[in-house]
Amino acid sequence: MVRHGGRGWHGRVLAAALGVTAVAAATSVWTAQADPVGKQHADTGVSARPSGPAAGAEDSAQARVSAAIAHASDRGARGVNITIDDGPDPVWTPRVLQVLRDNGVKATFCMVGTQAEAHPELVRAVVAAGHRLCDHTVSHDTGMDHKSQAYQSQQILDAERMITKASGGVRPMYYRAPGGAFTPYSRDLAASHGMRPLGWNVDTEDFKRPGTAAIVATVRNEVANGPTILFHDAGGDRSQTVAALREVLPWLKQQGYSFGFPVR
Numbered sequence: 712m713v714r715h716g717g718r719g720w721h722g723r724v725l726a727a728a729l730g731v732t733a734v735a736a737a738t739s740v741w742t743a744q745a746d747p748v749g750k751q752h753a754d755t756g757v758s759a760r761p762s763g764p765a766a767g768a769e770d771s772a773q774a775r776v777s778a779a780i781a782h783a784s785d786r787g788a789r790g791v792n793i794t795i796d797d798g799p800d801p802v803w804t805p806r807v808l809q810v811l812r813d814n815g816v817k818a819t820f821c822m823v824g825t826q827a828e829a830h831p832e833l834v835r836a837v838v839a840a841g842h843r844l845c846d847h848t849v850s851h852d853t854g855m856d857h858k859s860q861a862y863q864s865q866q867i868l869d870a871e872r873m874i875t876k877a878s879g880g881v882r883p884m885y886y887r888a889p890g891g892a893f894t895p896y897s898r899d900l901a902a903s904h905g906m907r908p909l910g911w912n913v914d915t916e917d918f919k920r921p922g923t924a925a926i927v928a929t930v931r932n933e934v935a936n937g938p939t940i941l942f943h944d945a946g947g948d949r950s951q952t953v954a955a956l957r958e959v960l961p962w963l964k965q966q967g968y969s970f971g972f973p974v975r
């Protein structure tokens with residue numbers, strides 16, 4: 712939990728990652744960012760040939776994906792993407808998994824490398840339940856966009872290796888920079904490893920523990936802004952998050968939303 716104490720960075724979210732621009736064209740922007748091919752490949756990633764100059768190293772057999780920050784859902788206009796960040800955590804991840812299971816919802820888990828390394832059984836549980844993995848770097852440095860390319864590369868690729876090892880070979884399909892600290896370099900690097908840069912549209916600010924009702928209200932009020940919703944399963948007591956998910960998932964369903972994954 713070392714690096715999850717200070718959370719002030721959440722206040723300086725980059726507009727690019729937070730896809731709530733309140734412009735009329737927002738929806739078409741998401742659409743334009745959608746992967747035109749949209750094909751998923753096997754998580755084992757053994758079939759695709761390395762392509763492009765960045766794909767030469769070791770086992771980088773993942774096909775390149777778009778380096779644009781994704782917000783859209785593969786379920787289309789009425790799809791939502793539940794994203795769960797900063798874990799896995801031995802207390803909260805199992806509870807989040809239970810709520811998702813109870814509601815038949817698949818989500819995307821953006822994992823911190825050290826957390827994945829410490830709790831491989833949780834990474835495997837996430838994968839076994841049909842959720843997807845996302846690389847959230849080794850040490851959650853929200854200032855990484857101001858550091859060297861070598862440092863950014865280490866943060867992203869070491870976490871990719873840690874998560875893939877913990878999962879038993881299932882690779883992260885997305886890359887979400889901590890605090891939205893993307894750079895053109897880091898987006899391209901992630902994309903060359905088959906990890907689509909992943910933003911968000913609705914920040915529930917659950918990490919601030921504003922109360923279950925407030926978290927629920929944020930989702931209700933802001934889901935029209937876009938489909939990718941941000942929650943956390945680590946970094947402190949997440950009981951409000953678990954309770955909010957228990958309310959919000961059935962509500963979204965009632966509103967006619969279906970649950971998908973971010974586009975790649």
Ligand SMILES: [Zn+2]
Pocket residue numbers: 796797847851889890
């Ligand atoms: Zn995070």
